[in-house]
Amino acid sequence: MDWRLDKKRPICPQICEKLCVLIASGELNAGDRLMSVRDVALNAGVTPNTVQKSFEQLESQGVIYSKRGSGWYVSENVGIAKEVLDSLIRSKTVNYLNDMQALGLDKKEIIEIIKEFRYG
Amino acid sequence: MGEILRCDNLCKDFGATRALDRLCLSVGSGKIIGLLGPNGAGKTTLIKIVNGLLQPTFGEVLIDGKRPGVETKPLVSYLPDVNYLNNWMTVEQIVFMFADFYADFRSDLAFDMVKRLGINRMQRLKSLSKGNKEKVCLILVMSRNAKLYILDEPIAGVDPATRDYIISTIINNYNPEASVLISTHLISDIESILDEVIFIQNGRVVLQDTVDHIREQNHMSVDDLFREVFKW
Numbered sequence: 001m002d003w004r005l006d007k008k009r010p011i012c013p014q015i016c017e018k019l020c021v022l023i024a025s026g027e028l029n030a031g032d033r034l035m036s037v038r039d040v041a042l043n044a045g046v047t048p049n050t051v052q053k054s055f056e057q058l059e060s061q062g063v064i065y066s067k068r069g070s071g072w073y074v075s076e077n078v079g080i081a082k083e084v085l086d087s088l089i090r091s092k093t094v095n096y097l098n099d100m101q102a103l104g105l106d107k108k109e110i111i112e113i114i115k116e117f118r119y120g
Numbered sequence: 121m122g123e124i125l126r127c128d129n130l131c132k133d134f135g136a137t138r139a140l141d142r143l144c145l146s147v148g149s150g151k152i153i154g155l156l157g158p159n160g161a162g163k164t165t166l167i168k169i170v171n172g173l174l175q176p177t178f179g180e181v182l183i184d185g186k187r188p189g190v191e192t193k194p195l196v197s198y199l200p201d202v203n204y205l206n207n208w209m210t211v212e213q214i215v216f217m218f219a220d221f222y223a224d225f226r227s228d229l230a231f232d233m234v235k236r237l238g239i240n241r242m243q244r245l246k247s248l249s250k251g252n253k254e255k256v257c258l259i260l261v262m263s264r265n266a267k268l269y270i271l272d273e274p275i276a277g278v279d280p281a282t283r284d285y286i287i288s289t290i291i292n293n294y295n296p297e298a299s300v301l302i303s304t305h306l307i308s309d310i311e312s313i314l315d316e317v318i319f320i321q322n323g324r325v326v327l328q329d330t331v332d333h334i335r336e337q338n339h340m341s342v343d344d345l346f347r348e349v350f351k352w
Contacts, residue, residue, distance in 0.1 A: 007341035010332035011312060041291050045284075046312045047152045048294060050332070 003044040011046050015054035024085035034072040124149040124268050124299045130179035132165050139165040141323035150296050155303040157320040158350050163303040167272050171198050197266035201273045207246035224265035233259045251282045262293040269300040283309050308343035
């Protein structure tokens with residue numbers, strides 16, 4: 001997992017997104033135990049308070065739940081995490097399209113470039 | 121959430137120079153707070169007053185409701201901006217000295233951290249590199265079970281890897297009931313581990329807010345905001 005964060009955006013929603021991506025991509029499955037608050041804090045280099053807040057926010061959205069004294073777990077409903085991933089994909093795509101448009105390309109040309117482009 | 125540190129109308133004059141000018145602030149417990157300001161803003165003066173090393177000209181400081189003095193020494197773990205340890209002492213001797221001084225000092229934790237750094241505890245302080253010396257100082261300060269940790273410029277003059285080590289040491293030893301006050305002007309390296317920031321300039325607080333709220337409102341990092349606020 002790449003824990004690098006955007007310095008211009010608030011930290012809490014970014015931590016939420018990263019965890020949702022882990023869940024939506026299947027790296028974490030329903031019922032799996034999440035990393036501890038401290039581990040996420042150390043990996044992302046952020047304060048444990050922010051991570052705690054992110055976890056609580058995800059809990060209120062039903063993405064994860066806590067078991068007293070045992071930690072945080074992925075809830076059965078992984079649909080919400082998938083929605084977060086979808087909106088991330090959308091916003092990144094919009095950013096890319098805007099950049100290409102600024103370079104003078106229309107949609108057709110952009111599609112051609114993507115088709116020609118080999119990656120992986 | 122209690123209040124661990126409070127300053128009311130704090131003033132400090134050095135001759136004709138006013139270093140602190142009616143400074144007011146309140147720090148809650150359980151937070152990591154950045155004390156940020158340009159050179160000469162009054163950061164170190166404020167910290168020295170909180171530690172009882174300077175007397176305010178006017179105003180009051182309360183640490184957990186008490187004035188700086190014998191009673192507040194056990195509450196505050198302080199990392200000064202200059203090295204004050206005896207260079208001829210070994211790491212082991214210094215750890216034992218701290219254990220003698222502070223009832224809340226955890227020697228085993230200190231030795232454990234020293235070991236993980238690959239520093240031999242029989243080594244004398246003068247034989248350590250500048251970075252390692254700073255790490256040892258931080259280890260000593262973070263090995264206490266204090267209510268308020270005050271770190272004056274803990275990341276100045278060390279390489280980026282050492283900075284990362286210092287940051288992870290702070291996160292690792294952070295206790296949810298204690299607060300950590302970090303003074304620095306190297307904001308971008310440290311802003312993500314801060315809950316709150318306090319900007320001070322000309323001896324006054326010009327801003328106190330959470331990092332996320334600053335980013336949300338200004339769509340920029342605290343570092344960017346700092347550069348804007350303190351532009352020449």
